Amino acid sequence: MDAPTAFSSGAPMRHLNTLGLGIRTTPDKGRGVYATSPLARGTLIEVSPVLLFTPQEWEEHGRHTVLDHYTFIWRIPGQPKPSMALALGLGSMFNHSSRPNVSFNRNIAAQTIEYTTTRDIAPEEELCISYGDSARLWFPVVDDADRRSESDQGEWGGLDGVEIGGVPDEEPDRFAEETMWEVGNTDEIMPAPELPFQRIKSLEELEEEETDAIKTMNVWVVDVDDPRMISSMLRFLKENALDTPELNHLRRVRKVNNHAILLLSTGPPPPLPGSLPAPYLYAVPRLAAKDQDDLQRKNLVWPVEPIMRTQEERRWTRAEVAWVVRGLKRAISVAREAGLRGEVPVGTYVCNAPGEEEIEAVGVDTRLSANHPLRHSVMAAVRGIADIRVVISPSASTSVSTRISAEGSPASSAPVSRSGTPSLTASKKNGADYLLTSLTLFTTHEPCIMCSMALVHSRVKDVFYVQGMPGTGGCGGAEGRGCGVVGKGVNHRFGVWRWTGEGLRVPDVSPGTDA
């Protein structure tokens, strides 16, 4: 057993788990959980199994006992009344603070509660969760956060929605959202109407749907009479980097009578080899076919790829939906922390899909503290990824322990690993080592036009946001409007998804603020 650890103040304390967390008693709060060594933000510090009480057991017995001050509301999907859960281990010993340094997540399927630090923790600091609105609690609240600073209490203080026994069960449980998707068969495909997010179409898609007319764009083509030239010309296009992504939905060759028309490029092509005639402009469909009828119509204009899988057809499993919820919640917690520091409360989190190369970064808005109008959270997150991908060479060790902090940016926009420690495991990819290729970006508020264009440039795969920003957003957040930055004239398209489900709430920002 570990030797007792003496604090500079207070009674000796025993280490009670592998991270050295221990229990210490204070006169005003009773027992509480304390750190004995530094803990990085994002560290999973405790996983407590829970003991469940049925609603009836609770009603008849539990709530009349001391357990009423220790239990968590436990909503099981499909069960009309919530159960109550007693966290075993250290889980019942966390005291309340309006500025918690620990968040918790109910894992309904595993019947555990997982506790994670929301900021870096110093040795001897008390670890607190939020039980909800301090004014509604059943005991006189002693809050070290209040003592530290009465003045800068913002409306973002605390992870509200946390319900411990004794708090009226009125508020929706904002934190059950993530795990409710993980109940049952996590590989099950979610029926589209039940998805808690919706794809935002591009302006062009909306226009095409409305007018039923095929949108076209002009590209350069050349007539090729000798079919034997086609393969050497395809090589020529590759060598000259003319196979750009905006042509992905189009076939390269159209056969007309006894000759072929070869698609060359969007911009004027370089001098063509051999005996080919002069290239000329030709109107081709701007968008992929969305169904069989559309394919037939568009093929009459120019052959398009047989029904490219549109985003609409994307299938999402329960586990993937839970992953999206986790990503958005991470962005929200980053935003709240920024708000508490007096920044514009907008937050961003970027990561790879589960099972892929582990790389992630968070970004906060620092335009106020930096007195710089361009310091938006999306830009900070893009930079966080760039810092990882540019700095680390492909042969870099996976266990470097130095935090990389982008020059001039706060540590909170620095890359972190899933455990909150620096993640330096990324390797260069496709030579484009500063890009968000294959990554998904989660952000609290719809990115502004500047950030949206930066996302096009960064080659991000998908963007999820919670709050649309009519008037300032660049990703189609205003009601009924499509996304303008993933269409015509850009060389990269990404999926844009807006949260439409219940349970996630982002901090308000002043009207007219761009994110």
Ligand SMILES: C[S@@+](CC[C@H](N)C(=O)[O-])C[C@H]1O[C@@H](n2cnc3c(N)ncnc32)[C@H](O)[C@@H]1O
């Ligand atoms: C879940 S228990 C926490 C562990 C508890 N301190 C103990 O000694 O068993 C909740 C109880 O802790 C006390 N408590 C928690 N947070 C507090 C705070 N910020 N100020 C005062 N008392 C608090 C209250 O008595 C409350 O009923």
